[in-house]
Amino acid sequence: MAVSSDLRLSVIGTGYLGATHAVCMAELGFDVVGVDVDPVRIGRLAAGETPFFEPGLEELLRKNLEAHRLRFTTAVADAAATADVHFICVGTPQLPGTHAADMRHVDAALTGLLKAGIRPGALVVGKSTVPVGTAMRLAERLDAEAPAVELAWNPEFLREGFTIDDTLRPDRLVFGLRPDPARARIAEAVLRRVYAALINAGVPVVVADYPTAELVKLASNAFLATKISFINAMAEICEVTGGDITDLSSALSYDSRIGGRFLHAGLGFGGGCLPKDIRAFQARADELGVGRALDFLAEVDAINSRRRARTVSLTTRLLGGTVANKKIAVLGAAFKPSSDDIRDSPALDVAGALHRAGATVTVYDPAAIPNCRAAHPQLTYANNAVHAAAGADILLHLTEWSEFRELDPAMLTRVVAGTIVIDGRNALDPAAWRAAGWSYHALGRPA
The missing domain is CATH 3.40.50.720 (NAD(P)-binding Rossmann-like Domain)
Incomplete structure (x- = not known):
């Protein structure tokens, strides 16, 4: 090239x-x-x-x-x-x-x-x-x-x-x-x-004026954030009705008008772009006197935040109503796989909330641990997934690195104290984990 x-x-x-x-x-x-x-x-x-x-x-x-x-x-x-x-x-x-x-x-x-x-x-x-x-x-x-x-x-x-x-x-x-x-x-x-x-x-090349070129990026990020929060809003409905968000997402994806990309329910988005960009877009719209046109982005942001709180609440409930003095293993710290970026990381947000509630939280991530140690020294860190899981009362899968999907759930039962797993990314194989003796839970799916 x-x-x-x-x-x-x-x-x-x-x-x-x-x-x-x-x-x-x-x-x-x-x-x-x-x-x-x-x-x-x-x-x-x-x-x-x-x-x-x-x-x-x-x-x-x-x-x-x-x-x-x-x-x-x-x-x-x-x-x-x-x-x-x-x-x-x-x-x-x-x-x-x-x-x-x-x-x-x-x-x-x-x-x-x-x-x-x-x-x-x-x-x-x-x-x-x-x-x-x-x-x-x-x-x-x-x-x-x-x-x-x-x-x-x-x-x-x-x-x-x-x-x-x-x-x-x-x-x-x-x-x-x-x-x-x-x-x-x-x-x-x-x-x-x-x-x-x-x-x-x-x-392809799109030739435009200045404001259109600026708006392309802003509108693109706003649309993607909206699509992610939409399916996570549907996950909230599934959680109270007994529906399965993965089946719902699959059915929606066959509609060519909707498609399946960014229609994967879970812990929500983070990083250095989507969260701050949709907020800045709203702020600029307010300055221009058209803030109501982007009012919906405030709820997009709120839905995204609720997924983190929902994960903390689910963890607390599964541990009998309190996480105090419990050992919790968190798999994933970067806001997404194939990155060491921890800015506005949903995984670390959840880990931090559980630590503040009195839990001992051990985190493992294939790439982001050095950044985590500097930004969140109060957490405990492990060199691999097995070490993170050792003695844990519950296992939280919060960033969908491929190595976590390849873990042997039967092997992990030999090192943990409790066989409860929360799949915050709907990326693990529920049948395989349940067959290995785990109590499998995921956002938007029946237990």
């Missing part, structure tokens, strides 16, 4: 999005410099080490470092002086005390480029998830301070655990361009050069 290009690229911000984008752009054949204010992160990346777990990324990083297509620096002046295209890939976390997005990192990225003397004729490309209206605001700033520099918005649609595929084989590319047709054509032409290999491979 690699192409040869005389375009030189910079990527501002080297978190999940930025590090992946920098590596993948180098893989396409570009000369890429990654920039970040964190010298420790830059040092690790420059040494060929990713500062987070993402399947396949470290190998691709080392390959492109060795090919001298990729380098990392804390000096934004280096990027401003050498690059033709600058991708802004910084985070937009939730602003403390509000639901709004914190835009300081995006603004600082542009400020850094301007202060460093961004070259005339350069293209700045926003990839961060931002409130609608941000691109136009930044474009107006460029017009005032660097009128020979153009701006485009090219939102990302990455799934942690699949970021390489989602960058090199995306299901679409969205180019948000300014309303001036002549300037828009210039920016679009550059973006088409950057993504030529992907476009030639058949990836």
Whole structure:
């Protein structure tokens, strides 16, 4: 897929999005410099080490470092002086005390480029998830301070655990361009050069204005969150009626208008994107005077939170009404499998609540334990699933790593104190666990 290009690229911000984008752009054949204010992160990346777990990324990083297509620096002046295209890939976390997005990192990225003397004729490309209206605001700033520099918005649609595929084989590319047709054509032409290999491979391109490009990402995340919370709302109904949410989901999935993706009931969503993005979307709608249009997202968020509380309540009930002095094994800590990201992790939310209620909680996760130890030192951690389960009164499966589905439930009965399992992800085989002597429980399914 690699192409040869005389375009030189910079990527501002080297978190999940930025590090992946920098590596993948180098893989396409570009000369890429990654920039970040964190010298420790830059040092690790420059040494060929990713500062987070993402399947396949470290190998691709080392390959492109060795090919001298990729380098990392804390000096934004280096990027401003050498690059033709600058991708802004910084985070937009939730602003403390509000639901709004914190835009300081995006603004600082542009400020850094301007202060460093961004070259005339350069293209700045926003990839961060931002409130609608941000691109136009930044474009107006460029017009005032660097009128020979153009701006485009090219939102990302990455799934942690699949970021390489989602960058090199995306299901679409969205180019948000300014309303001036002549300037828009210039920016679009550059973006088409950057993504030529992907476009030639058949990836569709949607050319839109700034607000539409911003809204594509926001609307996409809102829709996915709504679909997840919808099926979890149906799970609540199943729990009081005796229905089985897995059968219900299966039946719904055959309807081509609905489909089966993101229609899997369980503990709900977490991570650094969906929760904060739907809240920021609501906050921006309120600012624009159309908050009622997104009122439903508040209930989407509430349904998601209730699944965590429901898991704590179910655990308490199964342990006789109290978890005090009980030993609880939690399998999973990352917010999703194939990641070490623990931001807004449903699994850790449940584990923390049970610990505060007096339980001894032992957690195991294939990738996220180092992050967990730093953020949640009050919990106990194990090196594998069997050690986590040793002496446990109940076993909670809360992140659906494949290795947990492959566990031998009969073997585990020999190490636990109580054979009760809660499948918070509806991913284990109920028949196999029950046949091994376990009392199997899952959200939205009959006991």
